[in-house]
Amino acid sequence: xxxxxxxxxxxxxxxxxxxxxxxxxxxxxxxxxxxxxxxxxxxxxxxxxxxxxxxxxxxxxxxxxxxxxxxxxxxxxxxxxxxxxxxxxxxxxxxxxxxxxxxxxxxxxxxxxxxxxxxxxxxxxxxxxxxxxxxxxxxxxxxxxxxxxxxxxxxxxxxxxxxxxxxxxxxxx
Numbered sequence: 001x002x003x004x005x006x007x008x009x010x011x012x013x014x015x016x017x018x019x020x021x022x023x024x025x026x027x028x029x030x031x032x033x034x035x036x037x038x039x040x041x042x043x044x045x046x047x048x049x050x051x052x053x054x055x056x057x058x059x060x061x062x063x064x065x066x067x068x069x070x071x072x073x074x075x076x077x078x079x080x081x082x083x084x085x086x087x088x089x090x091x092x093x094x095x096x097x098x099x100x101x102x103x104x105x106x107x108x109x110x111x112x113x114x115x116x117x118x119x120x121x122x123x124x125x126x127x128x129x130x131x132x133x134x135x136x137x138x139x140x141x142x143x144x145x146x147x148x149x150x151x152x153x154x155x156x157x158x159x160x161x162x163x164x165x166x167x168x169x170x171x172x173x
């Protein structure tokens with residue numbers, strides 16, 4: 001079946017193939033998602049307002065690859081390091097490739113490269129760009145399930161990618 005473009009914007013494209021309707025990133029843009037755990041077993045998380053949800057969302061740090069002028073040719077690892085510094089204020093000595101994943105394959109064709117950032121050093125405040133309102137959380141891994149439950153009770157959305165870190169706690173009961 002041939003793919004049809006129903007609508008195209010600057011960042012996303014709505015497509016149709018037979019009865020299936022789905023969304024893709026425009027221009028082949030992909031994403032990098034960062035699992036950043038420091039030497040004291042704390043994970044770096046961020047929360048920010050997400051327009052499609054109409055509320056703040058607790059997430060792993062992440063960003064688009066090739067969306068900024070001058071960075072179109074960045075690798076997922078270059079983008080991950082830049083996004084980690086920008087969003088959390090931490091730099092990393094090493095970025096390890098954990099593979100390519102798809103977060104919602106029945107609706108979105110977008111994939112993301114998952115990376116592990118190690119050797120973390122605080123180099124700034126983080127918080128994102130001037131038009132972003134990102135709050136950084138440094139959370140002990142042992143306290144992560146309680147922290148996520150607390151944020152959910154406060155009304156935050158929880159990104160599905162946090163299940164990577166919660167799965168052991170969810171399956172232990």
